[in-house]
Amino acid sequence: MTNYFLKCDISGIQSFIFNVPSEGAAKALKSRSIYVQNIADSCLKNLTDFFGNAGTVRELYNGGGNFYLEISTNKAVAEIEEKIRHISNDYLQKDIYPYISLIEKKTDNISDLLDTVNKKVQLAKMQRPICFDLLDANPVKVDEVDTNTIKGINGQIPNGDFEWIAEKSEGDKKLAALKLDVDNLGSLFRGRTESDYKKLSKELKDFFDSKLLQLIKDLKMQQNIYVVFSGGDDCFLIGTWEKVFEMAVVLQKKFEEFQRNLKSQITSLPNSEITFSAGIIVFPPHYPMVQLAAEVEDALSKSKRIITKNSVTVFGKTLRWKDFKEARILFQTLADLIINKEESKSLLQIFRQVYPLKKEMPKVWRLKYYLRRNVEKINEEVLKKIFEDYSQSLLHKYVGNNAKNADIYLVASRWAELFMKRVK
Numbered sequence: 001m002t003n004y005f006l007k008c009d010i011s012g013i014q015s016f017i018f019n020v021p022s023e024g025a026a027k028a029l030k031s032r033s034i035y036v037q038n039i040a041d042s043c044l045k046n047l048t049d050f051f052g053n054a055g056t057v058r059e060l061y062n063g064g065g066n067f068y069l070e071i072s073t074n075k076a077v078a079e080i081e082e083k084i085r086h087i088s089n090d091y092l093q094k095d096i097y098p099y100i101s102l103i104e105k106k107t108d109n110i111s112d113l114l115d116t117v118n119k120k121v122q123l124a125k126m127q128r129p130i131c132f133d134l135l136d137a138n139p140v141k142v143d144e145v146d147t148n149t150i151k152g153i154n155g156q157i158p159n160g161d162f163e164w165i166a167e168k169s170e171g172d173k174k175l176a177a178l179k180l181d182v183d184n185l186g187s188l189f190r191g192r193t194e195s196d197y198k199k200l201s202k203e204l205k206d207f208f209d210s211k212l213l214q215l216i217k218d219l220k221m222q223q224n225i226y227v228v229f230s231g232g233d234d235c236f237l238i239g240t241w242e243k244v245f246e247m248a249v250v251l252q253k254k255f256e257e258f259q260r261n262l263k264s265q266i267t268s269l270p271n272s273e274i275t276f277s278a279g280i281i282v283f284p285p286h287y288p289m290v291q292l293a294a295e296v297e298d299a300l301s302k303s304k305r306i307i308t309k310n311s312v313t314v315f316g317k318t319l320r321w322k323d324f325k326e327a328r329i330l331f332q333t334l335a336d337l338i339i340n341k342e343e344s345k346s347l348l349q350i351f352r353q354v355y356p357l358k359k360e361m362p363k364v365w366r367l368k369y370y371l372r373r374n375v376e377k378i379n380e381e382v383l384k385k386i387f388e389d390y391s392q393s394l395l396h397k398y399v400g401n402n403a404k405n406a407d408i409y410l411v412a413s414r415w416a417e418l419f420m421k422r423v424k
Contacts, residue, residue, distance in 0.1 A: 007117045279302065
C-alpha cells in the first residue's frame with residue numbers, strides 16, 4: 001500500500017455566503033453556510049466511498065471549509081487524481097469551488113506534509129479549469145434549510161430576522177458582527193507529532209462548536225446571538241450590539257482558560273499563550289451584507305497586523321484584549337455617571353473633541369475647561385482622575401512613548417453613546 005496526504009480547500013466561502021440581500025439575510029446566510037458545509041461533507045464522503053475496501057482513510061482535520069486526510073491504498077495515483085478532478089469539476093460552474101490536492105506521504109513530519117500539500121493547493125488554484133459557459137451561468141440558488149434539523153453550533157439560530165434581533169438591543173437598535181480566528185495557527189500546528197496535531201485540531205474545533213454553543217446558552221443569549229458559521233479555528237457572529245461586545249469579552253476569557261488546559265494536555269505546545277484576534281463592526285439591520293463582510297474582515301486584518309496580535313478592532317481602533325476590558329469598565333462608569341449621577345451626555349463627546357485627528361498636539365486643555373464648567377460637583381473627583389489619565393495617554397502618544405492606550409477612552413465613550421441612545 002502507498003500512503004498519501006490530501007487537502008481539500010473550498011475557495012470563495014466568505015464572498016459566497018454574504019452575497020445575499022439584506023432583506024431576509026438571516027435565513028439566507030444560514031442556508032449558504034450550511035450549503036458550504038455540505039460541499040465539504042460531500043467531498044469527504046465521495047473520497048471515503050471511493051477508497052472503500054481498497055484502503056483506509058483517516059481524517060486529521062475538518063473545519064472552516066478545509067479538511068486533511070491520511071490515506072493508505074493500493075489504488076494507482078492516476079486513478080486517484082482522476083477521481084479528484086471528477087469531484088472538483090462537479091462544482092465548476094458554481095460560485096465556490098473545492099481545490100483538492102494529493103501528495104505521497106514520504107515523511108511523518110506533519111509540518112513538511114502541510115507545507116508541501118498547501119503549495120500544491122495554491123498551484124491548483126492557479127490552474128483551475130476554464131468553463132467556457134461560465135459567464136452565462138447563473139449564481140447558485142441555495143434552498144432555505146430547515147433550521148430545526150441543524151445540530152450543533154450551526155443550529156444556533158434566534159427566532160426572528162436581523163431586524164427582529166436589533167429590536168432587542170439595549171440603547172441604539174443596532175447589530176454588531178464579530179469575526180475572530182486563532183493567531184499564528186500555522187506555527188501552532190508546525191512541529192507537532194501526528195497525534196498532537198489531531199488532538200489540537202479536535203480540541204480547537206470542539207471549542208468553537210460545542211463549548212461556544214454551551215456558552216451562548218449559559219449567557220441566555222440564544223435570541224440575541226446569530227452564529228453565521230463557526231468551527232475549526234474561527235467564528236462569525238451577528239447579534240444585538242451590546243451582547244456581541246459582551247460575548248467578545250467572555251469568549252476571550254474562556255479561550256484563555258481553554259488554551260491553558262490544552263497546553264497541559266499537549267506538552268509539546270510552546271509556553272507562549274495561544275490567542276485569537278477579532279474584528280467588530282456595528283451596523284443597522286438593513287446594512288448590505290457583502291459590505292459588512294468586507295468591513296469586519298478589514299477590522300480583523302487590522303488586529304492581525306499588531307506585532308503581538310491578540311487584539312480586537314472596534315470603532316476603527318485596535319486594542320489589546322486587556323485594553324478592551326478596561327474600555328468596558330470605563331464605559332460602565334461613564335454610563336453610570338449619566339444615568340444615576342446627573343451628568344450630561346455631552347460628557348461622551350469631549351473625548352473625541354480632545355483626540356487629535358492628525359499628528360497635532362492633543363487639545364487636553366479642553367478637559368480642564370469641561371471639568372471646571374460642566375461637571376456636577378459630586379462627580380468632580382471621579383472625572384478629574386479619568387481626564388488626567390486620558391491627558392497623559394494622549395501626550396505620551398504624541399511624543400511616541402509607550403503608555404496607556406488613549407484609544408481606550410474613544411472606544412469606551414462610543415460604547416456609552418450606543419448604550420445611552422434611548423436614554424433621555
